[in-house]
Amino acid sequence: MDALPRHFYDRPTLNVARDLLGCTLVHRLNGRRLSGRIVETEGYVGPQDLASHSRRGPTKANAVMFGPPGYAYVYFTYGMHWLLNAVTEADGFGSAVLLRAIEPLEGQDLIAANRPGRPPLEWTSGPAKLTKALAVDRACNGADLCGGDLFIGAGDRVPDHQVQTGPRIGIASVPEPWRSHPYRFWLKGNPYVSKSR
DNA sequence: TTTACGATCTAT
DNA sequence: TAGATCGTAAAT
Numbered sequence: 001m002d003a004l005p006r007h008f009y010d011r012p013t014l015n016v017a018r019d020l021l022g023c024t025l026v027h028r029l030n031g032r033r034l035s036g037r038i039v040e041t042e043g044y045v046g047p048q049d050l051a052s053h054s055r056r057g058p059t060k061a062n063a064v065m066f067g068p069p070g071y072a073y074v075y076f077t078y079g080m081h082w083l084l085n086a087v088t089e090a091d092g093f094g095s096a097v098l099l100r101a102i103e104p105l106e107g108q109d110l111i112a113a114n115r116p117g118r119p120p121l122e123w124t125s126g127p128a129k130l131t132k133a134l135a136v137d138r139a140c141n142g143a144d145l146c147g148g149d150l151f152i153g154a155g156d157r158v159p160d161h162q163v164q165t166g167p168r169i170g171i172a173s174v175p176e177p178w179r180s181h182p183y184r185f186w187l188k189g190n191p192y193v194s195k196s197r
Numbered sequence: 198t199t200t201a202c203g204a205t206c207t208a209t
Numbered sequence: 210t211a212g213a214t215c216g217t218a219a220a221t
Contacts, residue, residue, distance in 0.1 A: 042204070044204075051204070053204075056218085059217080059218070060217085060218095061216075061217060061218085075204085075216090075217095076215075076217090077202095077203055077204070077205070077215095078202095078203060078205050078206080078213080078214075078215085079203085079205095079213065079214030079215040079216080080205080080206085080213070080214055080215075081205050081206075083204065083205085085204090100204085122206095126205070127204070127205075128205050128206065129205090129206075168204070169204070169205090170203085170204050170205070171204065173202095173203090174204095194205095
Protein backbone atom coordinates (compact mmCIF):
# COMPACT_ATOMS: atom_id res chain seq x y z
CA MET A 1 0.00 0.00 0.00
CA ASP A 2 1.38 3.38 -1.02
CA ALA A 3 1.21 6.51 1.09
CA LEU A 4 -1.29 9.13 -0.01
CA PRO A 5 0.53 11.78 -2.09
CA ARG A 6 1.24 15.21 -0.71
CA HIS A 7 -1.35 16.85 -2.96
CA PHE A 8 -4.04 14.84 -1.13
CA TYR A 9 -3.34 17.02 1.92
CA ASP A 10 -2.92 20.25 -0.06
CA ARG A 11 -6.68 20.84 -0.23
CA PRO A 12 -9.35 22.46 1.97
CA THR A 13 -9.05 20.91 5.44
CA LEU A 14 -12.66 19.75 5.67
CA ASN A 15 -12.33 17.89 2.35
CA VAL A 16 -9.22 16.16 3.67
CA ALA A 17 -10.98 15.30 6.94
CA ARG A 18 -13.88 13.77 5.02
CA ASP A 19 -11.67 11.87 2.61
CA LEU A 20 -9.41 10.43 5.31
CA LEU A 21 -12.35 8.28 6.47
CA GLY A 22 -11.71 4.73 5.27
CA CYS A 23 -7.99 5.33 4.74
CA THR A 24 -5.39 3.32 6.63
CA LEU A 25 -3.05 4.74 9.25
CA VAL A 26 0.15 2.69 9.33
CA HIS A 27 3.08 2.76 11.77
CA ARG A 28 6.07 0.61 10.82
CA LEU A 29 7.92 -0.33 14.00
CA ASN A 30 10.71 -2.88 14.56
CA GLY A 31 9.94 -4.59 11.27
CA ARG A 32 6.24 -4.91 12.10
CA ARG A 33 3.20 -2.95 10.94
CA LEU A 34 0.60 -1.54 13.29
CA SER A 35 -2.36 -0.18 11.37
CA GLY A 36 -6.00 0.76 11.49
CA ARG A 37 -8.80 2.07 9.32
CA ILE A 38 -9.62 5.72 10.04
CA VAL A 39 -13.22 5.99 11.24
CA GLU A 40 -13.36 9.46 12.87
CA THR A 41 -11.65 12.80 12.17
CA GLU A 42 -11.95 16.50 12.97
CA GLY A 43 -10.89 19.48 10.89
CA TYR A 44 -9.12 22.50 12.40
CA VAL A 45 -9.42 24.85 9.50
CA GLY A 46 -6.96 27.69 10.13
CA PRO A 47 -5.91 30.57 12.41
CA GLN A 48 -9.42 32.05 12.16
CA ASP A 49 -10.80 28.86 13.75
CA LEU A 50 -10.93 29.67 17.49
CA ALA A 51 -10.84 25.96 18.35
CA SER A 52 -7.53 25.48 16.54
CA HIS A 53 -4.10 25.50 18.13
CA SER A 54 -3.09 27.77 15.26
CA ARG A 55 -5.42 30.55 16.46
CA ARG A 56 -2.61 32.42 18.25
CA GLY A 57 -0.15 32.07 15.40
CA PRO A 58 2.94 29.90 15.20
CA THR A 59 4.71 28.85 18.42
CA LYS A 60 7.42 26.32 19.12
CA ALA A 61 4.79 23.70 19.96
CA ASN A 62 2.49 24.13 16.96
CA ALA A 63 5.12 25.02 14.33
CA VAL A 64 4.48 21.88 12.28
CA MET A 65 0.88 22.99 11.72
CA PHE A 66 2.18 26.02 9.85
CA GLY A 67 4.52 23.99 7.68
CA PRO A 68 3.83 22.13 4.42
CA PRO A 69 0.96 19.63 4.11
CA GLY A 70 1.32 15.90 4.63
CA TYR A 71 3.31 16.01 7.87
CA ALA A 72 2.36 14.71 11.34
CA TYR A 73 1.54 17.30 14.00
CA VAL A 74 1.71 15.45 17.32
CA TYR A 75 1.02 17.34 20.53
CA PHE A 76 0.80 16.56 24.23
CA THR A 77 -2.27 17.41 26.29
CA TYR A 78 -3.90 16.91 29.70
CA GLY A 79 -0.53 16.02 31.18
CA MET A 80 -0.48 12.53 29.71
CA HIS A 81 -1.84 12.17 26.17
CA TRP A 82 -0.41 12.45 22.67
CA LEU A 83 -2.75 13.40 19.81
CA LEU A 84 -2.02 12.92 16.10
CA ASN A 85 -2.94 15.29 13.28
CA ALA A 86 -2.25 15.41 9.56
CA VAL A 87 -1.20 18.90 8.41
CA THR A 88 -3.26 20.28 5.52
CA GLU A 89 -3.32 23.13 2.97
CA ALA A 90 -0.51 25.41 1.88
CA ASP A 91 2.85 25.88 3.59
CA GLY A 92 2.46 28.81 6.00
CA PHE A 93 -1.24 28.19 6.71
CA GLY A 94 -1.96 26.65 10.14
CA SER A 95 -4.49 23.89 9.60
CA ALA A 96 -4.72 20.15 10.27
CA VAL A 97 -6.98 17.13 10.68
CA LEU A 98 -7.13 15.41 14.08
CA LEU A 99 -7.34 11.62 13.84
CA ARG A 100 -9.88 10.66 16.52
CA ALA A 101 -10.46 6.94 16.04
CA ILE A 102 -9.34 3.95 14.01
CA GLU A 103 -10.43 0.34 13.62
CA PRO A 104 -7.48 -2.03 14.27
CA LEU A 105 -6.23 -3.90 11.20
CA GLU A 106 -2.62 -5.13 11.34
CA GLY A 107 -0.44 -5.91 14.35
CA GLN A 108 -3.33 -6.51 16.70
CA ASP A 109 -1.07 -8.48 19.05
CA LEU A 110 1.18 -5.44 19.43
CA ILE A 111 -1.78 -3.09 19.71
CA ALA A 112 -3.23 -5.23 22.48
CA ALA A 113 0.12 -5.15 24.28
CA ASN A 114 0.04 -1.34 24.13
CA ARG A 115 -3.47 -1.30 25.66
CA PRO A 116 -3.11 -3.80 28.50
CA GLY A 117 -6.27 -4.89 30.26
CA ARG A 118 -8.59 -3.17 27.79
CA PRO A 119 -11.12 -4.86 25.51
CA PRO A 120 -10.58 -4.48 21.72
CA LEU A 121 -13.29 -1.83 21.33
CA GLU A 122 -11.33 0.41 23.70
CA TRP A 123 -7.96 -0.05 22.02
CA THR A 124 -8.28 2.75 19.47
CA SER A 125 -11.70 4.41 20.01
CA GLY A 126 -10.39 7.87 20.90
CA PRO A 127 -7.64 10.26 19.80
CA ALA A 128 -5.30 9.48 22.72
CA LYS A 129 -6.17 5.79 22.69
CA LEU A 130 -5.10 5.35 19.09
CA THR A 131 -1.73 7.02 19.62
CA LYS A 132 -1.08 4.80 22.64
CA ALA A 133 -2.14 1.74 20.65
CA LEU A 134 0.08 2.52 17.62
CA ALA A 135 2.99 3.84 19.73
CA VAL A 136 2.75 7.37 18.35
CA ASP A 137 4.32 10.04 20.56
CA ARG A 138 6.55 13.12 20.44
CA ALA A 139 9.08 11.26 18.30
CA CYS A 140 6.50 11.33 15.48
CA ASN A 141 5.98 15.11 15.54
CA GLY A 142 7.03 16.46 12.16
CA ALA A 143 7.18 13.01 10.53
CA ASP A 144 6.53 12.97 6.79
CA LEU A 145 3.26 11.09 6.25
CA CYS A 146 4.05 10.81 2.54
CA GLY A 147 7.24 8.79 2.92
CA GLY A 148 8.29 7.36 6.26
CA ASP A 149 7.49 4.79 8.90
CA LEU A 150 4.31 6.64 9.84
CA PHE A 151 1.99 7.13 6.86
CA ILE A 152 -1.59 6.97 5.64
CA GLY A 153 -2.59 4.73 2.74
CA ALA A 154 -5.65 5.02 0.56
CA GLY A 155 -8.69 2.93 1.41
CA ASP A 156 -11.90 2.06 -0.36
CA ARG A 157 -13.95 5.14 -1.12
CA VAL A 158 -16.55 5.67 1.61
CA PRO A 159 -19.95 6.66 0.16
CA ASP A 160 -21.56 9.84 1.49
CA HIS A 161 -24.48 7.98 3.04
CA GLN A 162 -22.04 6.26 5.43
CA VAL A 163 -20.57 9.58 6.64
CA GLN A 164 -21.99 11.51 9.59
CA THR A 165 -20.96 14.97 10.74
CA GLY A 166 -21.35 16.96 13.96
CA PRO A 167 -19.67 19.45 16.28
CA ARG A 168 -16.12 18.81 17.42
CA ILE A 169 -15.45 17.19 20.81
CA GLY A 170 -13.79 18.76 23.85
CA ILE A 171 -13.99 22.42 22.84
CA ALA A 172 -16.78 23.57 25.19
CA SER A 173 -14.94 26.78 26.09
CA VAL A 174 -14.57 27.87 22.46
CA PRO A 175 -16.86 30.72 21.35
CA GLU A 176 -19.56 30.33 18.75
CA PRO A 177 -19.86 29.78 15.91
CA TRP A 178 -16.71 27.65 16.06
CA ARG A 179 -17.95 25.47 18.91
CA SER A 180 -20.92 24.27 16.88
CA HIS A 181 -19.52 23.99 13.38
CA PRO A 182 -19.95 20.40 12.11
CA TYR A 183 -16.26 19.80 11.52
CA ARG A 184 -16.27 16.28 12.98
CA PHE A 185 -16.63 13.38 10.55
CA TRP A 186 -17.25 9.73 11.37
CA LEU A 187 -18.34 6.43 9.85
CA LYS A 188 -21.98 5.81 10.67
CA GLY A 189 -22.47 2.95 13.10
CA ASN A 190 -18.79 2.08 13.40
CA PRO A 191 -18.15 0.74 16.92
CA TYR A 192 -14.71 2.33 17.13
CA VAL A 193 -16.03 5.91 16.86
CA SER A 194 -15.25 7.70 20.13
CA LYS A 195 -17.90 8.31 22.74
CA SER A 196 -18.72 12.02 23.10
CA ARG A 197 -19.66 13.40 26.47
C1' DT B 198 9.49 32.54 37.68
C1' DT B 199 4.76 31.41 38.41
C1' DT B 200 0.28 30.19 37.09
C1' DA B 201 -3.66 28.30 34.65
C1' DC B 202 -5.24 25.27 31.53
C1' DG B 203 -5.94 21.82 27.91
C1' DA B 204 -8.59 18.93 20.47
C1' DT B 205 -8.55 13.12 27.14
C1' DC B 206 -9.13 8.85 29.63
C1' DT B 207 -10.35 6.18 33.47
C1' DA B 208 -12.22 4.79 37.75
C1' DT B 209 -15.80 5.99 41.04
C1' DT C 210 -18.19 13.32 38.19
C1' DA C 211 -13.64 14.24 39.44
C1' DG C 212 -8.74 13.17 39.49
C1' DA C 213 -4.52 12.22 37.02
C1' DT C 214 -0.50 14.85 35.31
C1' DC C 215 2.79 18.13 32.70
C1' DG C 216 4.16 20.97 28.55
C1' DT C 217 3.12 25.37 26.99
C1' DA C 218 2.31 30.20 26.83
C1' DA C 219 0.50 34.08 29.15
C1' DA C 220 0.81 36.61 33.29
C1' DT C 221 3.53 38.43 36.96
